Amino acid sequence: MSSTEAAKPNRDVIVGIDLGTTNSLVAIADERGPRVLVAPGERALLPSAVRYEGSADKPTTVVGDDAKERAVEFPLTTITSVKRLMGRSIADAAPDLAYLPYTVVEGEHATARVLLPLAGGSRVVSPQEVSGTVLGALKRRAEAVLGHAVSRAVVTVPAYFDDAQRQATRDAGRLAGLEVVRIVNEPTAAALAYGIGLERDASRNRKQDSVVAVFDLGGGTFDVSILRLTPAQVEGETSFFQVISTAGDTRLGGDDIDHALVALFTRELRERGWLDRGADPSPQVRRALKQFAEEIKHRLSAQEQARIRIDVGDGSGSRVYERTITRDELEAMSAELIGRAMRACETALRDASRELGARTQEDARRMIDAVVLVGGSTRMPLVRRRVAEFFGLEPYTAIDPDQVVALGAAVQGSLLSGGSRGSLLLDVVPLSLGIETVGGAVAKLVMRNAPVPARAVEMFSTSVDGQTSIKLAVYQGEREMASDCRLLGEFHLGGLAPMPAGIPQVEVEFLVDANGVLRVSAMERRTGRRASIQVIPNHGLTREEVDRMERESIAHAREDMTRHRVTDLIVNARLDIRWIEDRLTRLGERIEPAYRDELRGHVSRLRDLVDRAASDWQSVNPDEIHRAKELLDRSSVRLQELSIVESLRSRDA
Numbered sequence: 001m002s003s004t005e006a007a008k009p010n011r012d013v014i015v016g017i018d019l020g021t022t023n024s025l026v027a028i029a030d031e032r033g034p035r036v037l038v039a040p041g042e043r044a045l046l047p048s049a050v051r052y053e054g055s056a057d058k059p060t061t062v063v064g065d066d067a068k069e070r071a072v073e074f075p076l077t078t079i080t081s082v083k084r085l086m087g088r089s090i091a092d093a094a095p096d097l098a099y100l101p102y103t104v105v106e107g108e109h110a111t112a113r114v115l116l117p118l119a120g121g122s123r124v125v126s127p128q129e130v131s132g133t134v135l136g137a138l139k140r141r142a143e144a145v146l147g148h149a150v151s152r153a154v155v156t157v158p159a160y161f162d163d164a165q166r167q168a169t170r171d172a173g174r175l176a177g178l179e180v181v182r183i184v185n186e187p188t189a190a191a192l193a194y195g196i197g198l199e200r201d202a203s204r205n206r207k208q209d210s211v212v213a214v215f216d217l218g219g220g221t222f223d224v225s226i227l228r229l230t231p232a233q234v235e236g237e238t239s240f241f242q243v244i245s246t247a248g249d250t251r252l253g254g255d256d257i258d259h260a261l262v263a264l265f266t267r268e269l270r271e272r273g274w275l276d277r278g279a280d281p282s283p284q285v286r287r288a289l290k291q292f293a294e295e296i297k298h299r300l301s302a303q304e305q306a307r308i309r310i311d312v313g314d315g316s317g318s319r320v321y322e323r324t325i326t327r328d329e330l331e332a333m334s335a336e337l338i339g340r341a342m343r344a345c346e347t348a349l350r351d352a353s354r355e356l357g358a359r360t361q362e363d364a365r366r367m368i369d370a371v372v373l374v375g376g377s378t379r380m381p382l383v384r385r386r387v388a389e390f391f392g393l394e395p396y397t398a399i400d401p402d403q404v405v406a407l408g409a410a411v412q413g414s415l416l417s418g419g420s421r422g423s424l425l426l427d428v429v430p431l432s433l434g435i436e437t438v439g440g441a442v443a444k445l446v447m448r449n450a451p452v453p454a455r456a457v458e459m460f461s462t463s464v465d466g467q468t469s470i471k472l473a474v475y476q477g478e479r480e481m482a483s484d485c486r487l488l489g490e491f492h493l494g495g496l497a498p499m500p501a502g503i504p505q506v507e508v509e510f511l512v513d514a515n516g517v518l519r520v521s522a523m524e525r526r527t528g529r530r531a532s533i534q535v536i537p538n539h540g541l542t543r544e545e546v547d548r549m550e551r552e553s554i555a556h557a558r559e560d561m562t563r564h565r566v567t568d569l570i571v572n573a574r575l576d577i578r579w580i581e582d583r584l585t586r587l588g589e590r591i592e593p594a595y596r597d598e599l600r601g602h603v604s605r606l607r608d609l610v611d612r613a614a615s616d617w618q619s620v621n622p623d624e625i626h627r628a629k630e631l632l633d634r635s636s637v638r639l640q641e642l643s644i645v646e647s648l649r650s651r652d653a
Ligand code: ADP
Pocket: 019, 020, 021, 022, 023, 024, 217, 218, 219, 220, 221, 253, 254, 255, 294, 297, 298, 299, 301, 374, 375, 376, 377, 378, 379, 380, 401, 402
């Protein structure tokens, strides 16, 4: 009896999981308060490393510390940093491939997959499966500590993760037997862990927004986000966080500092002639050096100097490398890296300025109410000093920077399961979403930074007579033309009754759920035909791309607007011209010759402009097309009357 009870999930529990590039954690917030779940004798951090063993058809996995420590020995079967591949295409992942010791291959839909050489052949696994294995280990850990099954979780992702990357994270949860009830941005979770936005402090003017900077320096990635928090005005209402800017570097973190130390050790060992000049040190030596480097770095966060001693010889004590490293030395080695992080802070601040209504970057800086430190590497005193200097504020450090994201996710989990404060609306749409219209422009339905869940509906029609199927192509991006945005997916609405162009009324609905996953549906009003897709893009965007798309959209804004306008004018003008020519033919003799000539004159002037614009959109001033189109529209009023009379007559007949 009791065993089945233990296996039954406790429906009330929603754990919080920080699925990190380097380390992952699971936490819970219940009546005993928020805490990380860790079994006695375990470390709270579970390295996000999975080693595959055994045969290709039935591999087994080792997750965590053991996999991390022996990664250098098993470079091809130990998967680390798989978060970099989640929801991304092989092309997106290209810049990372040089740094990943294992083999990445192209899977279905150009996705990035991992190829594992195992006994009896090779096996290809998806990043979702690898992350799923990490999540599975966290689920078992939580179950062991809590003593009952756990089946629901809030999982965090970086603020810049796009739809595909978020979807991949949900899928990883499903593979681990976890329902991911909410995906939350890491900086948002960090702010929540500090109770920012939850505290009921009477001394504060609750109506006022607050602005929070979250500085996250982990193992391999750095990002800084500026959030605006609109607090709940009354108990039970919704507080919400908006990420107003995010900047960073996906190739900057504590690992770089470890590498710098390893390079120093290697250089000095070579100087002593204890290491071959050309050849790489053996995997065993590299593993030792890397572990020493990380350990010494950690010690130097707490003390002024640390000493290492490595026996690189045969154990006889003849080749013992001993070295004292001071914090000053380490800081000198890290200064350039930290400098890069600080420059990203400037970018984030600059990008946030407009949204904050600040006139200068200095103003924006003064508007920041709190700075939260996240990520193991923010334990370095140098980082803390530089951050405090930059923001002119003492950062929040009360919560362990390793744990802050997981604890925040747990807080969100408890809010969701408790239901007392309802669901916090947390996130925003990172890039605008829309569909391609005739001529290649993008009609945006959901704008960038719209809070989720978001819903938008717009009516569209056909551009060709008798069309029985409509293609809907869904795009993401800030630019006006589809060719400059990113195709997320496409689908067809078929089975329409043939109707003249412009007559079908197609209602297109965009729904972005609380996790940022997009569903697009289309319905033709007359036939009631429906079609929809859940947009699971083939691959995601890198943050560099998001940055680039944003920069380009600003740079090209004016040009894009013009082009969009010209495109729309061409499409509409051609529809008008077709309609008029059609009526001129049908009505024939019934149109008096002078009026016919007038219309023909307007048509040919407009057609001329439109044809020129179609071959080179910059060659024509859109205002000119607009004027010509208006002239034609105005003079065609009488034609419309004639054609209505005509159609009534033919109905009578
Ligand atoms: P991620 O978010 O990428 O999973 P973490 O936030 O867990 O990463 O940070 C891991 C990094 O933090 C590693 O590079 C680790 O060496 C570093 N780190 C952890 N503790 C300390 C410390 N005491 N001093 C300096 N760096 C530390």
